[in-house]
Amino acid sequence: MISNLALSVPKNSATEARRRDFSSSGLAGLLNKPLRPHLFFNTERLGPDVSLFTLFQMKLTIIGSGYVGLTTGACFAEVGHEVMCVDNDAKKIETLLRGEIPIYEPGLADLVTQNVAAGRLSFTTSTEKGVDHGDVVFIAVPTPPNPDGSVDLKFIEKVAREIAPCLKSYKVVVDKSTVPVKTGEKVAETIQRYAPEAEFDVVSNPEFLREGSAVADLMKPDRIVFGSNSDRASALMKKVYEPFVAPLLVTDINSAELIKHAANSFLALKISYINAISEICEASNADVELVAEGIGMDSRIGRSFLNAGLGYGGSCFPKDIAAFVAISDQLGVPFDLLKEVQKINRRQLDRFIERIREKLWVLGEKKIAVWGLTFKPNTDDLRCSVAVELVERLVAEGAEVTAYDPKGMGRIGELAVGSKIHLASSPEAAAKGAEALVIATEWPEFAHVDFRAVRDSMLAPMMFDGRNLLDPDTMRRHGFDYHGIGRGI
Ligand code: UGA
Numbered sequence: 001m002i003s004n005l006a007l008s009v010p011k012n013s014a015t016e017a018r019r020r021d022f023s024s025s026g027l028a029g030l031l032n033k034p035l036r037p038h039l040f041f042n043t044e045r046l047g048p049d050v051s052l053f054t055l056f057q058m059k060l061t062i063i064g065s066g067y068v069g070l071t072t073g074a075c076f077a078e079v080g081h082e083v084m085c086v087d088n089d090a091k092k093i094e095t096l097l098r099g100e101i102p103i104y105e106p107g108l109a110d111l112v113t114q115n116v117a118a119g120r121l122s123f124t125t126s127t128e129k130g131v132d133h134g135d136v137v138f139i140a141v142p143t144p145p146n147p148d149g150s151v152d153l154k155f156i157e158k159v160a161r162e163i164a165p166c167l168k169s170y171k172v173v174v175d176k177s178t179v180p181v182k183t184g185e186k187v188a189e190t191i192q193r194y195a196p197e198a199e200f201d202v203v204s205n206p207e208f209l210r211e212g213s214a215v216a217d218l219m220k221p222d223r224i225v226f227g228s229n230s231d232r233a234s235a236l237m238k239k240v241y242e243p244f245v246a247p248l249l250v251t252d253i254n255s256a257e258l259i260k261h262a263a264n265s266f267l268a269l270k271i272s273y274i275n276a277i278s279e280i281c282e283a284s285n286a287d288v289e290l291v292a293e294g295i296g297m298d299s300r301i302g303r304s305f306l307n308a309g310l311g312y313g314g315s316c317f318p319k320d321i322a323a324f325v326a327i328s329d330q331l332g333v334p335f336d337l338l339k340e341v342q343k344i345n346r347r348q349l350d351r352f353i354e355r356i357r358e359k360l361w362v363l364g365e366k367k368i369a370v371w372g373l374t375f376k377p378n379t380d381d382l383r384c385s386v387a388v389e390l391v392e393r394l395v396a397e398g399a400e401v402t403a404y405d406p407k408g409m410g411r412i413g414e415l416a417v418g419s420k421i422h423l424a425s426s427p428e429a430a431a432k433g434a435e436a437l438v439i440a441t442e443w444p445e446f447a448h449v450d451f452r453a454v455r456d457s458m459l460a461p462m463m464f465d466g467r468n469l470l471d472p473d474t475m476r477r478h479g480f481d482y483h484g485i486g487r488g489i
Helices: 027-031 052-056 067-078 090-097 108-117 127-133 154-166 183-194 214-219 231-241 253-284 288-296 317-330 336-360 386-396 416-420 427-431 444-448 451-457 472-477
Strands: 002-004 059-063 082-086 121-124 136-139 171-175 200-204 224-228 247-251 367-371 400-404 436-439 462-465 481-483
Touching: 059 067, 059 127, 067 082, 067 108, 067 121, 067 214, 082 127, 090 121, 108 121, 108 214, 127 154, 136 154, 136 231, 154 171, 154 183, 171 183, 171 231, 183 200, 183 253, 200 231, 200 253, 224 231, 224 253, 231 247, 247 253, 253 288, 253 317, 253 336, 317 336, 336 386, 336 436, 336 462, 336 481, 367 386, 367 427, 386 400, 386 416, 400 427, 427 451, 472 481
Parallel strands: 059 082, 059 136, 082 121, 136 171, 171 200, 224 247, 367 400, 367 436, 436 462, 462 481
Antiparallel strands: 002 247, 200 224
């Protein structure tokens, strides 16, 4: 069943445009609209005296105040719901209560501060208090990978156990964490086991937030999906999402769970597809950027997620693709296509390092500047960052790496490689005296440096652009020996 929650459904204009300048965009810029919910409605359908906040307000609880939980909680509060975020990490809750945000996500800090001040967003370490508060209880806890790629669901199971005795009236328990198909059934079984009398329904409500644009993705989503086997739960879920202008797809629980894995793996497939093409471009002296442009102009294909580079990383794609492969194997339906997607992704970094090695001959003792450490721009997240893996591998071969990242340097010290590299205060400072410059993350500001000055400050002007951020001809005119991905040899 597909329905529209509001009267108009604007097409989400967010694109993956590589050279988009994030730096000047505040939250309003990201959304291209002011923040208040009345601007998302056709207000004519409401009487003049109706308060939108009162009309749509629901009591919601989010268990797990990490990246997804906190952003979701803040956005729900922003549209008028009364939200309580729960986390068992007392330090994190203290930080949040002090008004500090433990992660960098554009627009999130303002949203949290404003909604705490307005009394719509609160934090607690008490699951009991949280469950008491909400009519709908979202589970947004981590689902880390097991060594074999399958998902470790121990945190989900623990939350199910913990909330069971707290269910004193009817509640909708919503799984927002990314989980393998059939997890909803397990959550329901678990709650039932520990609280046989409890009145509840389980719903699956996958999130489609991208780090770096999570607030915009949540406030103005392409679609909202939830899976429910109960009319009572579905009615409440529709109310939760009523303030958001977006097409709504309601499915059964298993389909909703599959939609999340299928969506992420399809996006990863697009990336690996263009990366495989990039290898063919290198072998045939063609330009992958032009090929991506040409195929992307077909509206059936689309240009987004066709940016060739060092491959996908982050806390979602590598884990989710491995999990989808594992659950498909368990279901007796091996997903070989996805195994190839993973292989291509790994090969992309191998090929890049091989290219650097080929040009520098020996990496040992070479001074290499690396621009970018985060897994993508506009985040401080280093988890499963291909840029970090690249640095680790360069260091392992004896290279002397000096890195710069606009947001990721604060966290590099938490990783073993952090103590083995130098950190610079600017991209220009990182490049000084280097024998090669590597672009590992496509932060827009890297395109706006004084390249002549950078070239003059380097020992040898060799440039390896792992994200095709820069124009090869321009860089060659500036005197660089430029090497991109899939741009001929
Ligand atoms: C991804 C999905 O895009 C979200 O829809 C989803 O909700 C989220 O995972 C999740 O499961 O929670 P995210 O991991 O934040 O979001 O980042 P993406 O923007 O998707 O990028 C993932 C990786 O792919 C990055 O390393 C990026 O550099 C790489 N990428 C992306 C490419 O190499 N080429 C592209 O064309 C696009």
